Structures are given as C-alpha cells and as structure tokens.
Amino acid sequence: MDQADPPGPPETLTLALSGWEGPLDLLLNLARSQKVDLREISILELVEQYLAFINDARTLKLEIAADYLVMAAWLAYLKSGLLLPREEAPDPDPEELALRLQQRLQRLDAMREAGARLMARDRIGRDVFRRGAPEGLRLVRTPHWQSDLFAVISGYGAVRARAVPAMHIVSRRLVMTLEQAIARVERIIGARIDWLALERFVPETRDEAYRRSALASSFVAALELARRGTVSLRQAEPFAPLMIRRA
Amino acid sequence: MNAAPDAAIRAVEATLFAAETPLSPAEVAACVGSAVDVRAVLAALAADYAGRGINLVERGGRWHFQTAPDLAHLLRRERAETRRLSRAAVETLAIIAYHEPVSRAEVEAIRGVQISKGTLDVLIEAGWVRPAGRREAPGRPLTYATTPAFLTDFGLSSRRDLPGVDELAAAGLLDPIDTTPVMLEMEKDGEDD
C-alpha cells in the first residue's frame, strides 16, 4: 500500500476501505462493476454507488479516512450540479467536471492494465536469460612511451641543480631612507614660504622604483616634520595634491 | 543456421556472445572492424538464431543473445524468483514508461494517491528508472524516465513497443497530465460535511 493508513485505535475497523488505494481506486472499482466500457459509465450512477458505499461504511461505524469523505462531498456537489437544469448549472460546468473524472478513471485503468501487461512480458532474469558466464570484452591499452633528448638532459640538469646547495643573493635596490627624506624636505622647505606639492620634493629620476621609494619616504618625512611643528600640511579633498609649507 | 558462416558472421557472433552487456552496432564494429556491415550481419545472425534455444534480440538499439522465452519453465526452476514489485511500483513504472518524462506530482495525479518514498527508489535501484532533468515549470520539478535497461529487461525493442501504446495515445490517455486535484474545483461549497 502506498498510502499510510490514518492513525487510529488498532481495533477500529478500517478494513472495509483498506483494500482501496484511495478514493480514486475505490471509484474505479465501482465503475468497473457497472460492467460497461469506462467511456460509457454513468457518472450519476457512479456517484450514487460511491455515496451509498460511504454511507454503509458509516452505519457500520467504520472509521473513514478523510480523503474518502472529501471525495464524497465533492461527488455530492457534482451530482447536484449535474441534476440542475443546464442554464442554472454553476461554474465550472458540472458536465465538464464529470468528463474529467471519467478521463481520470480511464487513465488510471489504462495504466493499471499497462502495468499488468508489462509485468506479463518475458522479463530478463525471470523468463529469458542472458549468458550465464560471458567471457567479457576487454580493451587492453599498451602504452607507447615518449620522451626526447632535451627532456633527459634538462632532467639531469635539474637533478644536479637540486644537489648543489642553493645560495640566495638579495639584490640591492636603490631606496631613499626616511632620514634622507627628512633632510631633503627640510632643506627644500627652508628657503620657501609658499605651498609646495609633495611631488616637488621627489628628485627627478628615471628609476621608477627609486621614485616610488622617494615619494613614500617624502610623505612620511612630511608627516614627521608636521608632528614636530616644522611644516604645515594641506589637502583640499581626498586624493588632491598634498601641499606642504614651512610652519 | 548455415553450415559455414562467413568470417564476419562468426566475428559478430563471438563478440555479442562474449559481451557482458548489450552492444550497439557501433560497439560491435569497434570490435570486429569497420569493414564489416554490422547491421546486415546482425540481421542475418538474428535470422540464423530464430527458432533456436538462444535468440539474438535488439532492445533499445542494442543487441544481445538471450534464451528463448518459451523455455522459461526449464530455466526458472533453479533461480530465485525475481523480487515481486508492489502494485504501487508496477503502476508507477507503467506511468513513467508511458508518459516519460514525468514528475512525481504527475504520477500521483494519475494514481490518485501519494507515492511513498520507497516506490521510486525501488524502480531506480532496479535500474529501470532514472531522473531525467527538471521541467521548466513553476517549482522546477524533477522528472523521471525509463532507462535502456528497462527496455532490455522487459524485452522491448523501443518505447513504441510498449503494449497498447498506440491505442492509448489515440484515446488521448497519454496526453499531458493535469495535476490540479479534482477537489480544488469544488471551492468551499461542499466542504461542510
């Protein structure tokens, strides 16, 4: 059974309904009892059968799962709609609903039948058998190794190089120290009274690394001299040129 | 069969006989060489074996030898009966096979009950059903479809071979599935019971 039975006291008689896999299953079985093609069943008669079945179950004080009751209510509603004169019928059209119910029953029936026919086919492992001990097909990959002389020579070089103790040499880089920068800023500022941009304190050089070092050191030097009260700093806005003047 | 099969027939025969899984013509060709007209040889071999205790069959584009169905009674005896599928599993398998790709909600709409967790698992574990991508629809539901092993195990050359599939399609019973529950159309009227 797919559907979990509703919880209830163990003695409660749910037996009468437990044979059905939900209301649709019950409806399909009732429809089959009409002994006509499902396309020609009388939906009204089916509704009557279903409601009678549920009523019987109730008089026997059987516990009935909620979805069966919901279906009963819906079928009662459908029945009343079907019995109304056409012009008074509510929306959605009860005839349409009845047709859809009939199609659902047909489809469930068709799939049940199809399942049974599938299971009845000659199945591998049950009715027909594959070879019990196949030899199997194997693909054996035989490697064809490739290398070249350069790989061997440079490989040997790499081995030997690993064996040689490595000596690390730190290359000397031209920098402007903070002391040099302070002295330079003080010297340049000493003779001026106007505002000078920070860049003006950096010596002209083609060495970009040295220029950046000098710029950084001159900036820190300007901060240091400002702290000592030797210079004043001014900047109009973030990222604007930093201006320096003797204090 | 013919008294002296030619080299191509012998090669294809041995290859399919030794294979552990059904083989496509391309896979056979990879073994026997591209000089062989594999499809013609397969047809000739199938004819050779028709009526024998072993048959050569095509399932979903792949070929394998198997015992003749009418001899099942001889062979079944010593083997454990294959696990019986629950009714729910059988119906679910049928719904997937006839409607694939199909979402769980659609299976439930047809059956009128929820699928318990184990039902799809059993079918996937058996190798008959596989997840087949998500549908581009609200909620992007995962869909399911059958596998090549389903065709092989149930002796179907293709899904067109499904019993009664043409009649069902003609009757509109394989049309897209409406997953709106019937009850929702009732609105509030009938609920005071």
Place this chain on the structure above:
Amino acid sequence: MNAAPDAAIRAVEATLFAAETPLSPAEVAACVGSAVDVRAVLAALAADYAGRGINLVERGGRWHFQTAPDLAHLLRRERAETRRLSRAAVETLAIIAYHEPVSRAEVEAIRGVQISKGTLDVLIEAGWVRPAGRREAPGRPLTYATTPAFLTDFGLSSRRDLPGVDELAAAGLLDPIDTTPVMLEMEKDGEDD
C-alpha cells in the same frame, strides 16, 4: 546448423547458455528432463556449432559454450597509447644514462628522493633501460644501464654525446630554477602509468 532444431536441442542449448558454470550431462538432464538423451543431444549441438563463432566444448566431462579460440583477438583488443614519461621517469633515465651502470640506491641518492617500482618498470618497458648485472659489492645490488634503443630513440651516436656537467652549466641547465620543494615530490606507485 539445422533450420529447425528439435525441442530437446533447444532446451539443452538454452540450459548451457544460461548456466554460470560448465555442466555435466547429469546436470543438464536435471534441467531438461530425463526423457532427453542428453549425450546424443550434446554431440548434435557440438556439431551444429562447429565452425561457428561460438563452440560447444567438453572439458573434463562438463560442457559449456565458448567463443571460438581463433576469435580471441576480438575479445581482447589492444590499443597503443602514446604517453609522455613522468618527470620522475625522465630524471631516472637521465641519471642512468649519465652514470651507468648504476644501482637503484645510487639513482635515489642522486635524485634525492626514492623512486617507485613503477618508474624503472616503465623505462624497461619502453626499451630504454636494461638490467646490467649485479655489482660486486655488499648486497650485490642490481645495476641498470641504457640500451642501444635509447641511443637510437634519443638521436645519440654514443653516450659520449651527452653534454657534460660543465656544458650543462654553460647552457643554464644547472641553474636552480626548480622552485618545487623537493620534499613534496613523494612518489606514489603507479605514478608513471
């Protein structure tokens, strides 16, 4: 084979086909029924399949189908695959070429790392390295040397053509360019596969 094998032949054929092990005539009879003259049918079946891609054979009183022996090459196909030597293999080859004959322990001492068993196997399989006798030293270690095929394949007329250490240095091949930490180069077996 005959066009229409009789029921007994079909039954025995299917039974042997589906069996997971070779069957004795008695075991076959247990499947197909005692009314069948199993030995006669087995002989007839064996004759049916003689010359086909599948043969029915008897081994030690038990019968089974097998693919014809002359078609074994179809079932076990070989495909050559070009593969480059791993760095470990190249270095090992280089050390052997420069220092031959050289033992495995000496190769490891020079490389500074152990070499996996697979590495030497690959070089021997490639035909570039051969065992070159045991050294008369404690433990009598096996030594390795290069083969004539190594010279041919690498375009050398003799080992003297290999550049010396000085020349390597001049070419910049001894510069410590290798930044990979040597310790990380733990070899696994099968690295060269």
